[in-house]
Amino acid sequence: MTKKLTPRGKDYSKWYNEIVLKADLAENSAVRGCMVIKPYGYAIWEKMQEELDKMFKATGHKNAYFPLFVPKSLFEAEEKNAEGFAKECAVVTHYRLKSDEKQKGKLIVDPDAKLEEELVVRPTSEALIWNTYKTWIQSYRDLPILINQWSNVVRWEMRTRLFLRTAEFLWQEGHTAHATKEEALKEAKLMNQVYADFVEKFMAIPVFQGTKSESERFAGAVETYCIEALMQDGKALQAGTSHFLGQNFAKAFDVKFATDTGKLNYVWATSWGVSTRLIGALIMTHSDDNGLVLPPNLAPDQVVIVPIYKGDIQHNEISRVAEQIKSDLEGKNIRVKFDNRDKFKPGFKFNEYKLKGVPLRIVIGPKDLENKTIEVSRRDDFSKNVIDQNKTVEYVENQLDDMQEALFEKAKKFREQNITQVDNFVDFKKVIKEKGGFVLAHWDGSVSTEEAIKKETKATIRCIPFDTQKNEGKCVYSGKTSERRVLFAKAY
Amino acid sequence: MTKKLTPRGKDYSKWYNEIVLKADLAENSAVRGCMVIKPYGYAIWEKMQEELDKMFKATGHKNAYFPLFVPKSLFEAEEKNAEGFAKECAVVTHYRLKSDEKQKGKLIVDPDAKLEEELVVRPTSEALIWNTYKTWIQSYRDLPILINQWSNVVRWEMRTRLFLRTAEFLWQEGHTAHATKEEALKEAKLMNQVYADFVEKFMAIPVFQGTKSESERFAGAVETYCIEALMQDGKALQAGTSHFLGQNFAKAFDVKFATDTGKLNYVWATSWGVSTRLIGALIMTHSDDNGLVLPPNLAPDQVVIVPIYKGDIQHNEISRVAEQIKSDLEGKNIRVKFDNRDKFKPGFKFNEYKLKGVPLRIVIGPKDLENKTIEVSRRDDFSKNVIDQNKTVEYVENQLDDMQEALFEKAKKFREQNITQVDNFVDFKKVIKEKGGFVLAHWDGSVSTEEAIKKETKATIRCIPFDTQKNEGKCVYSGKTSERRVLFAKAY
Numbered sequence A, B: 001m002t003k004k005l006t007p008r009g010k011d012y013s014k015w016y017n018e019i020v021l022k023a024d025l026a027e028n029s030a031v032r033g034c035m036v037i038k039p040y041g042y043a044i045w046e047k048m049q050e051e052l053d054k055m056f057k058a059t060g061h062k063n064a065y066f067p068l069f070v071p072k073s074l075f076e077a078e079e080k081n082a083e084g085f086a087k088e089c090a091v092v093t094h095y096r097l098k099s100d101e102k103q104k105g106k107l108i109v110d111p112d113a114k115l116e117e118e119l120v121v122r123p124t125s126e127a128l129i130w131n132t133y134k135t136w137i138q139s140y141r142d143l144p145i146l147i148n149q150w151s152n153v154v155r156w157e158m159r160t161r162l163f164l165r166t167a168e169f170l171w172q173e174g175h176t177a178h179a180t181k182e183e184a185l186k187e188a189k190l191m192n193q194v195y196a197d198f199v200e201k202f203m204a205i206p207v208f209q210g211t212k213s214e215s216e217r218f219a220g221a222v223e224t225y226c227i228e229a230l231m232q233d234g235k236a237l238q239a240g241t242s243h244f245l246g247q248n249f250a251k252a253f254d255v256k257f258a259t260d261t262g263k264l265n266y267v268w269a270t271s272w273g274v275s276t277r278l279i280g281a282l283i284m285t286h287s288d289d290n291g292l293v294l295p296p297n298l299a300p301d302q303v304v305i306v307p308i309y310k311g312d313i314q315h316n317e318i319s320r321v322a323e324q325i326k327s328d329l330e331g332k333n334i335r336v337k338f339d340n341r342d343k344f345k346p347g348f349k350f351n352e353y354k355l356k357g358v359p360l361r362i363v364i365g366p367k368d369l370e371n372k373t374i375e376v377s378r379r380d381d382f383s384k385n386v387i388d389q390n391k392t393v394e395y396v397e398n399q400l401d402d403m404q405e406a407l408f409e410k411a412k413k414f415r416e417q418n419i420t421q422v423d424n425f426v427d428f429k430k431v432i433k434e435k436g437g438f439v440l441a442h443w444d445g446s447v448s449t450e451e452a453i454k455k456e457t458k459a460t461i462r463c464i465p466f467d468t469q470k471n472e473g474k475c476v477y478s479g480k481t482s483e484r485r486v487l488f489a490k491a492y
Helices: A012-022 A041-059 A081-087 A126-136 A182-199 A246-251 A275-284 A310-330 A346-355 A368-373 A389-417 A426-434 A447-459 B012-022 B039-058 B079-086 B125-138 B181-201 B248-252 B275-286 B310-329 B348-357 B366-371 B388-419 B426-436 B447-457
Strands: A026-028 A035-037 A069-071 A090-095 A095-099 A107-109 A116-120 A145-154 A170-178 A206-212 A223-231 A236-246 A256-258 A264-266 A267-274 A303-306 A336-338 A359-363 A373-378 A382-386 A419-421 A437-443 A460-465 A485-488 B026-028 B033-038 B070-072 B093-094 B097-099 B107-109 B114-121 B145-154 B168-178 B206-209 B224-228 B236-246 B254-258 B264-266 B266-276 B303-307 B336-338 B358-366 B373-378 B384-388 B420-423 B436-441 B460-465 B487-491
Touching: A012 A026, A035 A041, A041 A145, A041 A170, A041 A182, A041 A275, A041 A426, A081 A126, A081 A246, A081 B097, A095 B079, A107 A145, A126 A170, A126 A246, A126 B447, A170 A182, A170 A206, A170 A426, A182 A206, A182 A223, A182 A236, A182 B070, A182 B426, A206 A485, A223 A275, A223 A389, A223 A460, A223 A485, A223 B079, A236 A246, A236 A275, A246 A267, A246 A368, A264 B079, A267 A275, A267 B426, A275 A389, A303 A310, A303 B264, A310 A368, A310 A389, A310 B181, A346 A359, A346 B358, A346 B366, A359 A368, A368 A373, A368 B033, A373 A389, A373 B114, A382 A389, A389 A419, A426 A437, A447 B168, A460 B181, A485 B447, B012 B026, B012 B275, B026 B236, B033 B039, B039 B145, B039 B168, B070 B097, B079 B125, B079 B248, B114 B266, B125 B145, B125 B168, B125 B266, B181 B224, B181 B236, B181 B266, B206 B487, B224 B388, B224 B460, B224 B487, B236 B248, B236 B275, B275 B388, B310 B336, B310 B358, B310 B388, B348 B358, B366 B373, B373 B388, B384 B388, B388 B420, B388 B447, B426 B436, B426 B447, B426 B487, B447 B460
Parallel strands: A303 A336, A303 A359, A419 A437, B303 B336, B303 B358, B420 B436
Antiparallel strands: A026 A035, A069 A116, A090 A116, A090 B093, A095 A107, A145 A170, A170 A267, A206 A223, A206 A460, A223 A236, A236 A267, A256 A264, A359 A373, A373 A382, A437 A485, A460 A485, B026 B033, B070 B114, B093 B114, B097 B107, B145 B168, B168 B266, B206 B224, B206 B460, B224 B236, B236 B266, B254 B264, B358 B373, B373 B384, B436 B487, B460 B487
16 A cells, blocks of 8 residues: 555545545445544544543533433424434334345344334434433432533434544533523533633644534524634634523423422523544644644654664664663653564654654664664654753653644644635635635624525635624625624535 | 332342432433433443553553444344344434424434445444454454454343343443464453453452353354353352454455465454443442442542531531542542532431442541541441541551452352352252352253253353363263363353
8 A cells, every 4th residue: 555645735635535544543334424443543532532531520520321322202302403413313113133034144124123113323412311301300409410421423424524524423422401591601611612722732723612603503502602623725624512502402301490499490401512523623734745743632652763773683772772762751651652563664664653643753773872862853844853862751742842832833823824804795705715714704694694605605604703803894795784703614 | 219228138139220220320211221321320330441441451452443333234244143133133224304294393214214224233343343354454464453442232132120231231342353263262361361350350359260151152252251250149140251253253254364474364353342231240249238339449439528517617627627638638549529518418428428339438527626537437347437637548548458358358258158069950959049159060061951951940051160170070960971060050
């Protein structure tokens, strides 16, 4: 297999698919639209899970697990939610297979094992969870409930792409219940902020936080907050969402609580999630034509050590040094791989780790043995330095921090260069078509205008940013009054 | 809700169900046979996952993720495996719902969205994984593959019980591929040993390791190894299995590799798994009529601090001491909860933590404030001691270690008292019926004898223990020659 990738400039989409496959992150499976997440890709997901899980727990959340299946009658209880997901539901109708009498060794669905009520494979778990919360909540003393679930979900997407859009994906879904509207709103915003912090600090991806327009809102939500990132090809990617669900699910499932004065009120809800889609965002933000570039904070291996030697004696001596360096670095919680495989040449290994985006590469050769040095090179800018062995730990720590920072700054600069403020629809179309990126423009707030703009340009409102100032103007499309600019882009 | 449990002596099964519900571990859901794992139960599972995951990684395994669904044609490829699981498969037949024209707001399965090929919700993943390995393995250089997956699986069980037997459960499944039979056998035994180590060291449950008889073997395996534990009611529980799959799956999916001499051979396989069922074993090994008893190594909270005070001033002073103790203990990686809730009385809290099995309880009252002491009591034997505050860390560390050890020793002693060696079928039946526990007896090795014994006594062969000496005798049932005693018991 050739390790060369199609350059991004030639075909970004092809480059993306190749990088996923060649860096051993994931591949398509025998099941339509479902992917196999390979060990290297899964290791990145594990790092993400670890950090997010800490952040969820630090904000008072606990993990739990709810069933994979949702009985159809529960699924349809919250009408908007049901309507939004009905078209992409995998449905279990039978609970048994039996031998096919016509073909030896083959199985058929047993018609006698038809379920009385069909089960939907969860596309999201609000329905099942709120049906459960109903029995958990009687009084204000039972509130808030702050629960998160790590799980798989299924949405029968017609056009799938590895990590970005798959029929089954892994995610976490938080589901909280509150006594007041204010508390639920605060929670929804807090979790959106947690996502922003995680994506910026660990993934080194700058994001905008904002509110979704009505047509991009989660089915069943009153408000959807989101974080939006910009990919290298100028398309936006929704990296996480946090929903204020109002009392919609409490009403659908009749979940009330007694206040401290004995009044019965409906419970207020939020839900929030991020998924394996984040890995797609990670790839498309930092990687280059040579392969993956991983931010040190999430790289499964932060440092790889490659020995260069001739013969067993040299190999042994260099291995001793490498093992010592590995152990010193691991003492500082740095993740190190010593690639001591004898059947592969250094050049082959260099290519492999370049492709796989390992942040730092340490090479130790015969000269280094003599001089008590090592050569350290960085994956992001390919800078290379020979340093004293006894400076390794300090140097590596600094370089990892620097690289984490540099990736974020680079992505932020790119984003700044790719936000355009426009004031009329001609410019709007031109920018979306030729330059891409985010467009900040006035919008009259109507669904019909958003629809019309989408139809003509494929750009959608990514969010109404939290931090823009009120600033009156005229809608680029309709000319009607607008209160503030919103963020448009073509999106993944 | 009354916190009192039905005593074990009165109705063990009822006691078990009550403890699961009242200790807030899990509950039944709206989906037949599927449970909701509540935060406290899930926290135990997280501790188990954390420790097992470390052990898997330390033995060279990596995590990955394969699809939830298995296309029927792949599922049926390994005939014995398919036959074994066909009767309990949830089957997805459609991928869309639509509005019911006859009933507003209701949904029906869209008949136009019937899948060409039905998808089985994985009851286990050998089929899908070996179909994937086929493309990963060309040469001996690609071997071994050492992969584990944490996931949910579905087996449509007719009689379900929380944790012990549920339609959906959480588990890990290891799937490895090897160049030689010897290596695969070694792997299967190694992972069985890892399970034994985990269950004994962390769960404080002594286990027997052995080989399953033919009729208890995993569908599709050549040999199944297992760990078997004894519950308090004298029934055995299979706590984990590790399978040597021979070349069965390699042949079913045509997975061959080129040896270093260029010969094409079928690959050798293993698979191994433990599940949330372990939580059932944990409950039924250590808990008592007062509630759950958790081994310190797996307890989500190892220590709970309960303050006793009158008025705000005392409350504040005691809280200061409690917070300091909490922080000192946490500095030693001890998991501590300070229950500072003002709306619940100490007696209520004592009952709650007894029910929830928190290993150590620290009480700090006004006297303790004066004397700079605390009162520490242990959940297993209810021993209570007043100690100096400045001895807390050392004392707690020792007590946690002692308790972990004591639970294991107690369970081991119970098991020793409940293994009976018998030499004729009259005694066999009597012991199984009246005393219960494990019975060590000679067996002629035939499926028909095992079948007959099961029919008459409900006891099955739990395993042919690894460590028994060859020791000729006569089968208790048939009188035929037998080479060694095997372990019988009624089982969960």
